[in-house]
Amino acid sequence: MKKRKVIGFVGTGNMGEALIAGLLKAKFTTPDQVMAFDADGERLRFIQKKYRVKKASDNNYLSSQCDPLILCVKPQSVKEVIEEMADSLDPSKLLISIAAGVPLYAIETYARKQLRLIRVMPNINVLVQEGASAIASGNLATDEDLKLAKAIFDCVGRSITIHEPLMDAVTGLSGSGPAYVFLVIEALTDAGVYLGMTRAQALTLVTQTVLGSVKLLSDTGEHPVLLREKVTSPGGTTAAGLYKLEEGGLRKIFIDAVIAATQKSKELGDKLKQ
Ligand SMILES: NC(=O)c1ccc[n+]([C@@H]2O[C@H](COP(=O)([O-])OP(=O)(O)OC[C@H]3O[C@@H](n4cnc5c(N)ncnc54)[C@H](OP(=O)(O)O)[C@@H]3O)[C@@H](O)[C@H]2O)c1
Structure with missing residues (x-):
């Protein structure tokens, strides 16, 4: 060798x-x-x-x-x-x-x-x-x-x-990505606190939910859409929650965030040309 x-x-x-x-x-x-x-x-x-x-x-x-x-x-x-x-x-x-x-x-x-x-x-x-x-x-x-x-x-x-x-797109997606995920964790934790849990209780549940969801996705190799459908019963609680997320434009706001971060990365790179 x-x-x-x-x-x-x-x-x-x-x-x-x-x-x-x-x-x-x-x-x-x-x-x-x-x-x-x-x-x-x-x-x-x-x-x-x-x-x-x-x-x-x-x-x-x-x-x-x-x-x-x-x-x-x-x-x-x-x-x-x-x-x-x-x-x-x-x-x-x-x-x-x-x-x-x-x-x-x-x-x-x-x-x-x-x-x-x-x-x-x-x-x-x-x-x-x-x-x-x-x-x-x-x-x-x-x-x-x-x-x-x-x-x-x-x-x-x-x-x-x-x-x-x-x-630049990588920077906007996975480079900045951990910060987006931390913000989502914070927001879900705030929801738990709003509904009466202690911050520590809510953070434990949210962190484990994120970790477990990523592991399920990665271990099964299934598409996220199929996994989401598995936890969404007709007329159930998850469907009600998902409706609110779609109404608030969750998908669009994430796409816009990644585009904005990508643009900023490009601008910073362009400064090196000057
Ligand atoms: N952190 C992230 O999440 C992340 C993600 C993607 C890419 N990156 C990239 O990774 C690179 C390193 O980031 P980092 O967070 O590890 O930075 P860091 O902790 O500041 O480490 C850089 C090290 O390089 C030393 N250094 C400065 N001038 C040097 C020289 N002439 N020769 C040898 N060493 C020198 C610095 O010493 P002094 O402290 O004395 O200056 C410091 O110990 C950056 O370019 C960053 O853009 C970071």
Whole structure:
């Protein structure tokens, strides 16, 4: 079997740590095949100690030792980091960026050269290895690169591959999605409180209802429409509740919300062109 190369993490904040933790937990790689650098030295020492991974002295050393490199810094740091690393980057190694809203062409512009790039938009649920990630290939990335990126992000949830122009829509749907779900949970909890339950009682019932519904959907593989019909008896309580949700325009409001978030993501990306 071909020996796997060392995976390099540029930035070990929330997302970098979640990815390292997920890869090790899934036994996708071993700690000695992971190297990281973070501008925050204390944070880097913490990660090195907690996961027993290797520590690089700077981003250029990291780049010289690792393939692939996974860029996990904030979007506003990407320009500075890529400019700093430009000399050690070339198409012989794969660079995977998870920076939200940063298009692949921007990374090549900062590096002033073409690179083998993959862009991934994960979501916060990677923190519990249940993330939803969308993966888009750059022009020079190979099928093997795409397979590797998918294998990495499947260690922290589930992933799909898409074309880069759909990344704004991914941001609006699954990137922002956890916030929509939390708001729905809050709203249902408020309903329980309105009807006399304590907040803790209502939150327990709502959280378990959401968790159980997702598990039922995922375990049975049935379409959500069929599952909804199963709990909707003619003339019953659920039908009465669903009528109110439709009357309030629930479907339209969710579609509008995702369109608005997608538009905002596009606007933020357009600012990088200026
Ligand atoms: N959080 C999410 O839900 C989510 C979802 C999708 C995508 N993303 C993307 O994931 C990326 C990381 O987000 P995060 O939440 O993990 O951010 P974070 O917690 O702030 O982590 C970024 C880390 O990178 C370090 N850093 C800054 N400059 C650096 C440099 N030159 N070299 C190496 N490390 C450097 C930061 O150190 P300092 O603190 O000292 O600056 C920090 O420890 C972002 O681009 C974000 O858009 C996040």
